Amino acid sequence: MVENHYPREDELTDLQKQKIAEVRRKCEDVSWRYPEYLTDFTILRWLMGWDYDVDVIIPKIGHAIKTLFNLKCHKMPIKSPEEINSYGRTLSPMSEYFPGGIMSQDREGNVVYVHCVGKVSPKTIVKGGPTSMLFKSCIIEGELAIKLVREAEAKNKRKLGCKVIVDMEGFSMDHLYMPAAKIYLALATLLQDLFADFGRVVYIINQPSIMSAAFAVISPVLSNNLKEKIKFLGNDWKDIICNDIGPENVYPQWGGTKTVGRPDTYLRMGGDVPEKLWYNPDANPDEKKLKKLSVNARSKGVVRVDGKKGKQFKWLFRVSSGDIDFSIEFDERTVYPVFRCTTDFHPEMDSFLCEYDGLYTFVFDNSHGLVFGKEIKHYIELM
Numbered sequence: 610m611v612e613n614h615y616p617r618e619d620e621l622t623d624l625q626k627q628k629i630a631e632v633r634r635k636c637e638d639v640s641w642r643y644p645e646y647l648t649d650f651t652i653l654r655w656l657m658g659w660d661y662d663v664d665v666i667i668p669k670i671g672h673a674i675k676t677l678f679n680l681k682c683h684k685m686p687i688k689s690p691e692e693i694n695s696y697g698r699t700l701s702p703m704s705e706y707f708p709g710g711i712m713s714q715d716r717e718g719n720v721v722y723v724h725c726v727g728k729v730s731p732k733t734i735v736k737g738g739p740t741s742m743l744f745k746s747c748i749i750e751g752e753l754a755i756k757l758v759r760e761a762e763a764k765n766k767r768k769l770g771c772k773v774i775v776d777m778e779g780f781s782m783d784h785l786y787m788p789a790a791k792i793y794l795a796l797a798t799l800l801q802d803l804f805a806d807f808g809r810v811v812y813i814i815n816q817p818s819i820m821s822a823a824f825a826v827i828s829p830v831l832s833n834n835l836k837e838k839i840k841f842l843g844n845d846w847k848d849i850i851c852n853d854i855g856p857e858n859v860y861p862q863w864g865g866t867k868t869v870g871r872p873d874t875y876l877r878m879g880g881d882v883p884e885k886l887w888y889n890p891d892a893n894p895d896e897k898k899l900k901k902l903s904v905n906a907r908s909k910g911v912v913r914v915d916g917k918k919g920k921q922f923k924w925l926f927r928v929s930s931g932d933i934d935f936s937i938e939f940d941e942r943t944v945y946p947v948f949r950c951t952t953d954f955h956p957e958m959d960s961f962l963c964e965y966d967g968l969y970t971f972v973f974d975n976s977h978g979l980v981f982g983k984e985i986k987h988y989i990e991l992m
Contacts, residue, residue, distance in 0.1 A: 725776045926973075
């Protein structure tokens with residue numbers, strides 16, 4: 610018997626109810642951070658995404674809650690797709706150049722996300738901001754979208770999800786630029802780790818002649834669960850999308866009748882990142898204050914700095930080659946999420962508000978580096 614992947618509340622099986630209760634009980638040590646996160650349908654997404662294997666799911670949910678908590682997602686009230694798009698633009702000057710956004714919610718309440726992948730400029734976007742900036746923006750946007758879904762699920766008493774439209778118009782071999790592709794692959798892996806079974810369907814439209822090459826690049830990091838939901842549409846894609854989502858929920862560019870509102874609430878359209886946003890090391894005096902830290906393969910390097918409640922850390926670092934998993938810990942707890950950062954074109958830079966007095970540990974983790982060690986040039990300051 611085929612499992613109903615989007616059941617109503619009264620259609621949950623006894624096994625599903627039992628597993629939901631088990632997961633909720635075993636997550637009590639982390640759920641206090643984000644109480645409204647663990648709804649029945651959110652837990653069911655994790656169960657369906659990981660074949661009901663509770664032992665595998667518990668640490669993954671713990672990681673997701675801690676990451677969202679550290680990014681303050683639990684404190685972000687959002688009421689509409691347009692509000693999410695407007696807020697997303699405030700997260701970084703680079704946001705405008707990562708094309709896409711939340712188009713609407715369909716008639717059932719599923720969120721509709723559009724990614725205009727052919728509008729991104731791979732060779733300039735890597736110069737405009739640190740890797741973590743992109744990761745944080747996408748995680749926050751994803752969680753805010755799920756907040757809309759949770760509200761719709763509570764109202765309609767049915768499991769829902771996200772319908773994704775990947776518009777390939779303008780895609781060319783330039784978009785397979787490997788430094789940017791590596792960041793995309795890391796982002797795809799990160800989002801799947803945090804948002805289990807969120808995608809309901811993925812429509813790929815305006816496919817280029819090199820579609821097979823493009824899919825071969827991204828396919829290895831996609832879960833089997835997600836691959837099964839991908840639909841490559843032909844010339845009738847506007848009819849299919851509007852019939853599924855409702856023309857009133859689709860912008861005219863994709864065949865619908867949805868009214869376009871203020872520019873800041875519309876989808877981001879990408880394009881070349883202007884040179885004024887490219888990083889200039891000569892304009893940053895911190896570049897002359899860098900210290901060296903050697904991190905062997907399969908090991909971690911740490912820098913410990915005293916922090917004071919109400920003050921901010923700011924940092925800058927570069928990796929000699931490849932990437933490094935960076936995070937901040939306090940009292941053996943992760944307080945700044947783990948991000949796999951590359952610095953080939955832009956150093957890693959950010960700031961962090963101290964909530965406690967005491968010793969903070971900046972972690973540079975090269976455990977995934979099986980052969981080569983890495984040198985980290987870093988500067989950390991308490992302001």
